[in-house]
Amino acid sequence: GDSVTQMEGPVTLSEEAFLTINCTYTATGYPSLFWYVQYPGEGLQLLLKATKADDKGSNKGFEATYRKETTSFHLEKGSVQVSDSAVYFCALSDSGGYQKVTFGTGTKLQVIP
Amino acid sequence: DAGVIQSPRHEVTEMGQEVTLRCKPISGHNSLFWYRQTMMRGLELLIYFNNNVPIDDSGMPEDRFSAKMPNASFSTLKIQPSEPRDSAVYFCASSRDSSNQPQHFGDGTRLSIL
Numbered sequence: 269g270d271s272v273t274q275m276e277g278p279v280t281l282s283e284e285a286f287l288t289i290n291c292t293y294t295a296t297g298y299p300s301l302f303w304y305v306q307y308p309g310e311g312l313q314l315l316l317k318a319t320k321a322d323d324k325g326s327n328k329g330f331e332a333t334y335r336k337e338t339t340s341f342h343l344e345k346g347s348v349q350v351s352d353s354a355v356y357f358c359a360l361s362d363s364g365g366y367q368k369v370t371f372g373t374g375t376k377l378q379v380i381p
Numbered sequence: 382d383a384g385v386i387q388s389p390r391h392e393v394t395e396m397g398q399e400v401t402l403r404c405k406p407i408s409g410h411n412s413l414f415w416y417r418q419t420m421m422r423g424l425e426l427l428i429y430f431n432n433n434v435p436i437d438d439s440g441m442p443e444d445r446f447s448a449k450m451p452n453a454s455f456s457t458l459k460i461q462p463s464e465p466r467d468s469a470v471y472f473c474a475s476s477r478d479s480s481n482q483p484q485h486f487g488d489g490t491r492l493s494i495l
Contacts, residue, residue: 309488311489314484314485317483368429368436369414369484371424374424
């Protein structure tokens with residue numbers, strides 16, 4: 269079945285540091301890939317997505333590239349801010365069947381001033 | 382556009398009581414999902430509907446849990462009787478019917494069973 273593996277947290281960075289959160293996946297077919305972000309007390313929000321190989325999703329300074337050869341979708345940001353502190357979820361939606369999404373376990377990011 | 386609306390935002394009740402959580406999906410979305418989130422188990426899919434029909438309820442933990450979607454704009458998740466281990470944040474999400482469309486989440490219901 270489908271699965272998503274992302275790096276264990278928490279990740280603690282200083283403001284303006286470079287961020288990478290690793291994500292790899294297993295899926296049949298050609299999944300769409302997503303990163304969601306969850307701020308304290310809120311639901312998950314879509315951060316970015318990519319729907320086919322070599323696509324790059326980007327939003328709010330975050331980027332992730334759909335790498336089919338390595339089955340990866342790593343999240344990066346060049347300079348994090350305190351306001352980026354949140355939990356980040358990698359997810360996939362398989363191309364077949366209904367729109368069911370498989371989520372990773374989430375990676376907590378804490379950015380300190 | 383209004384997002385996914387869940388009610389109540391917080392619920393505190395004693396074990397054995399019936400609990401009903403409500404969700405209004407985004408208009409035009411035909412897939413609806415109920416999730417449970419805890420520190421121990423993370424985010425778990427409980428059930429999802431497509432065009433108001435339950436498609437997969439394999440994540441529903443036990444017969445005490447039931448979910449309905451009587452129409453395209455309303456869904457309920459019911460726990461009867463409730464137990465302390467049901468304490469969690471319950472999220473509803475909706476999406477359009479396509480694999481490349483994201484899910485839109487409500488702000489959740491924080492449920493505490495005493």
